[in-house]
Amino acid sequence: MTETLTITARATVKPVFQSDRVAEDRRRFLVGAGALGGLAVAAPAWAAGFVELDLPGGPNRRPLTTAFPEKGAMILQRTRPPLLETPFGVFDKDVVTPNDQFFVRWHWANIPTQIDVSTFKLNVHGAVDQTLSLALADLLAMPRVELVAVNQCSGNSRGLFQPRVPGAQWENGAMGNARWTGVRLRDVLDRAGVKRGSLGVRFAGLDEAVVPTGPKFMKSLDVDHARDGEVMIAYQMNGAQLPLLNGFPIRLIVPGWYSTYWVKMLSDIEVLAAPDDNYWMATAYRIPDVPDANVKPGETGFKTTPISRMTPRSFFTNVRTGTPVGPKASVSLRGIAFGGDRGVSKVELSADGGRTWRATTLGPDQGPYSFRRWSDQVVAPTSGALTLDVRCTNTRGDRQSAQPIWNPPGFMRSAIERVELPIRKAGKGAG
Numbered sequence: 001m002t003e004t005l006t007i008t009a010r011a012t013v014k015p016v017f018q019s020d021r022v023a024e025d026r027r028r029f030l031v032g033a034g035a036l037g038g039l040a041v042a043a044p045a046w047a048a049g050f051v052e053l054d055l056p057g058g059p060n061r062r063p064l065t066t067a068f069p070e071k072g073a074m075i076l077q078r079t080r081p082p083l084l085e086t087p088f089g090v091f092d093k094d095v096v097t098p099n100d101q102f103f104v105r106w107h108w109a110n111i112p113t114q115i116d117v118s119t120f121k122l123n124v125h126g127a128v129d130q131t132l133s134l135a136l137a138d139l140l141a142m143p144r145v146e147l148v149a150v151n152q153c154s155g156n157s158r159g160l161f162q163p164r165v166p167g168a169q170w171e172n173g174a175m176g177n178a179r180w181t182g183v184r185l186r187d188v189l190d191r192a193g194v195k196r197g198s199l200g201v202r203f204a205g206l207d208e209a210v211v212p213t214g215p216k217f218m219k220s221l222d223v224d225h226a227r228d229g230e231v232m233i234a235y236q237m238n239g240a241q242l243p244l245l246n247g248f249p250i251r252l253i254v255p256g257w258y259s260t261y262w263v264k265m266l267s268d269i270e271v272l273a274a275p276d277d278n279y280w281m282a283t284a285y286r287i288p289d290v291p292d293a294n295v296k297p298g299e300t301g302f303k304t305t306p307i308s309r310m311t312p313r314s315f316f317t318n319v320r321t322g323t324p325v326g327p328k329a330s331v332s333l334r335g336i337a338f339g340g341d342r343g344v345s346k347v348e349l350s351a352d353g354g355r356t357w358r359a360t361t362l363g364p365d366q367g368p369y370s371f372r373r374w375s376d377q378v379v380a381p382t383s384g385a386l387t388l389d390v391r392c393t394n395t396r397g398d399r400q401s402a403q404p405i406w407n408p409p410g411f412m413r414s415a416i417e418r419v420e421l422p423i424r425k426a427g428k429g430a431g
């Protein structure tokens, strides 16, 4: 811990996400697409091309954009505020997701495009013994901690819900895994001194609503959770400063919990003496208070509770439905898994529609909150298709739901992911 860290000023990033240029081009593109019907449409100048997602009933076509500051090729789900999905192939390369292809999600489009790190302050106030106004230098001087953790949007995979539900129509790329470096939230709270009997800790960032009546984005955690020693304030992501769109200069990391709690551009921490009734806790981001948050379409009258812990998931990364394989070919398979709010105990594969399962080989363990690599090999049948299912069990014994769960907001997708690989006709080339 002798290395000296500095955070340097984020130069004004080209605020593409605040200009109307992308939105205009997108409107033009959509109009053009409608007018041209089934014809191929040339990509707008700012787009690097298109990707086809695989959502039940579509629409599947999305622009692939490189127009956002500090970001490489991303799937454009929405321009204002920016919602950028990670192209799924990125997850095949490494268990850690590169910063320039890490997904982006904001609720309000009023996001600063430059931050003066010499004047930036993190304020801690409310039910505390002593109000704090911490400079970045103050945080850098505190004990440093590091953790690898998955950041996953509550609505990741919403586009796969059947029946479909409103909201961002993500496929599976509203998630990412990174090594986070920063300080313990507990250390900051203890410096302020949380008053006995406090009920929560609320977090807010520098982004603002675009309309006066819009509720500022804020989230809160119980005091015990906030002080558990794992929740942290990160100033680095994969060894580099956070990209602006991922929360520069600091953000909250809540290991094992959905990223709605991972407040970006964190500037305000308020210790609460009363329950948090703000919109983003009391109204939004709530799930049915039933096992797996799973209800029947159309069902009403269930109680709701704030979304919290993540559940296990696993994915294929080197094949997708439609990837052809040769008859009798030995097919190498690999993917990623995570246990949700704890580590992966096993990842199993089925090649018979889920009747029998066998354990796959797990890659290195990077801690309980990280993606974990899995791999296996199967022999393809002579014709038809190779149908494969993958499921993850965490160290508590929880695993993916055998039947896809459903709820009105499209949160917490849990399902055994399946791919169907068609067998090439014999004689059409090797495996």
Ligand SMILES: Nc1nc2c(c(=O)[nH]1)N[C@H]1C(S)=C(S)[C@@H](COP(=O)(O)O)O[C@H]1N2
Residues within 6 Å of the ligand: 102, 103, 104, 105, 106, 107, 108, 151, 152, 153, 154, 204, 205, 206, 207, 217, 245, 246, 247, 259, 260, 261, 262, 263, 264, 265, 266
């Ligand atoms: N300040 C702020 N933090 C925020 C949000 C926001 O709108 N404003 N959105 C949250 C949600 S819902 C998600 S999914 C994650 C996305 O994190 P990322 O953009 O770094 O991937 O940020 C979270 N933190």
Ligand SMILES: [Mo]
Residues within 6 Å of the ligand: 105, 152, 153, 154, 155, 259, 260
């Ligand atoms: Mo989210």
